[in-house]
Amino acid sequence: MLLPNPISTQEIHLPLLEENGIRLSIKRLDQVHNLVSGNKFYKLKYNLEEAQKSGFSTVLTFGGAFSNHIHATAAAARVEGFKSIGIIRGEETIPSNPTLSFAKSEGMQLDFINREDYRKKAEDSFIEKLKEKFGFFYLIPEGGTNSLAIKGTKEILGKEDAEFTHIGCSIGTGGTFAGLAESILSHQHLLGFSSLKGDFIHSETNHLLEENLINPLGKYSIFDAYHFGGYGKSGAELLDFIKWFYSETQIPLDPIYTGKMMFGIIDLIRKDFFEKGSHILAIHSGGLQGIAGFNQRLGTSLPL
Ligand SMILES: Cc1ncc(COP(=O)(O)O)c(C=O)c1O
Structure with missing residues (x-):
């Protein structure tokens, strides 16, 4: 049977966060199972x-x-x-x-x-x-996105996550975002970061919410400016960011999904998107298995 490991939520400490009076934690779904990650x-x-x-x-x-x-x-x-x-x-x-x-x-x-x-x-x-x-x-x-997948991703957030003001996740097909949208509380703001190029992601994700009769209690926003050229595309700025983030936190991020989400969150902090006192929970949705192949293909040295 597929049984989950206990999931940790780690607070991240960076000078940028302290300067802006913002807290940032990361929910390590990448550790939910040894083989079936994120x-x-x-x-x-x-x-x-x-x-x-x-x-x-x-x-x-x-x-x-x-x-x-x-x-x-x-x-x-x-x-x-x-x-x-x-x-x-x-x-x-x-x-x-x-x-x-x-x-x-x-x-x-x-x-x-x-x-x-x-x-x-x-x-x-x-x-x-x-x-x-x-x-x-x-x-x-x-x-993997369908209504049963969304029933599952609705379980990502638990009672222990009520303290967070913002929840960040990456968007591919939108199934993870939809499940989170169904479970956020009224004081929470869900931020989705698209890994794909194009503004179609807004209508597609909204359609998924409608189709599954999801009316989020809190606010939600979708960001389409952090795709780095589109699905599977990256570039030096993103790869350097992932290496920097690892050197600061020892948390690996993948270049297809979670790296783009975290880049977006940090960029929004720099741009004063968040009010002082915000506590952001970033969902680490896994994807680390892909790094070895990415490094092999592109000759990069992203941390695993
Ligand atoms: C690691 C990782 N994070 C995020 C996503 C995006 O999830 P979704 O397709 O549910 O939007 C995917 C793709 O499914 C993924 O593999």
């Missing part, structure tokens, strides 16, 4: 429960070659006794990387499809073809 633990929890209840023995999902979701689903499926299939974007010529090697070692069957076909992954006719090829399976969408 928000993925919460997103998969009720999906796998549902798959079990409905009698499925196989789960199938989608992702890129460095996907945190593929990594986590492979491990969670193995722990829960499912066979797993990962439909991977790109040709098999992609050299094996730590993410895919791990997924394989957890028993995931990998199937590589080209980018054009990958775009059809939500279409009924495409899913039917997958059923013909693989038989019955429980489908988990790319990034």
Whole structure:
């Protein structure tokens, strides 16, 4: 069974925080499970429960070659006794990387499809073809976001988090943000930092809230200026920030999601977004598994 480790919340101490009269803590979801890290633990929890209840023995999902979701689903499926299939974007010529090697070692069957076909992954006719090829399976969408994932991410915040005035998280598909939006209290302000380029993220995230009948008690804002060029893109400023943050706190951040969120939070502090006395809780949603592959691909030396 997927059981969570106790989760710690660490307060961070930086001169900038003291100068501005602001406190910043980080909730280490990256430590929630040794193999199923971060928000993925919460997103998969009720999906796998549902798959079990409905009698499925196989789960199938989608992702890129460095996907945190593929990594986590492979491990969670193995722990829960499912066979797993990962439909991977790109040709098999992609050299094996730590993410895919791990997924394989957890028993995931990998199937590589080209980018054009990958775009059809939500279409009924495409899913039917997958059923013909693989038989019955429980489908988990790319990034793992659906209503059962949101039921899980709603459990990220607990009673102990009531003291915080702001909650920060990173946004990809929006499932984590939606769960947090459902659980924030009336005095809390949820800040979502998009890892993707484009202002579509506002309508897409709002649509997800509407679809799931989520009316947050507190305020929420989405920031779209901290994507560093878009999904999977980074650059020296972000990489230097991640190294600096590690040297100050010994907390590793990934360049795809949590690094961008933390960069955004620190930037907003510098820009006086927060009132004096604010206590921010940043959600560390994991993603550290991707750093080894990132370093390997780009020749960087981000701390793990
Ligand atoms: C480490 C990490 N943080 C944050 C996110 C963004 O979460 P969501 O897709 O629920 O917006 C993801 C992607 O799922 C992720 O892998």
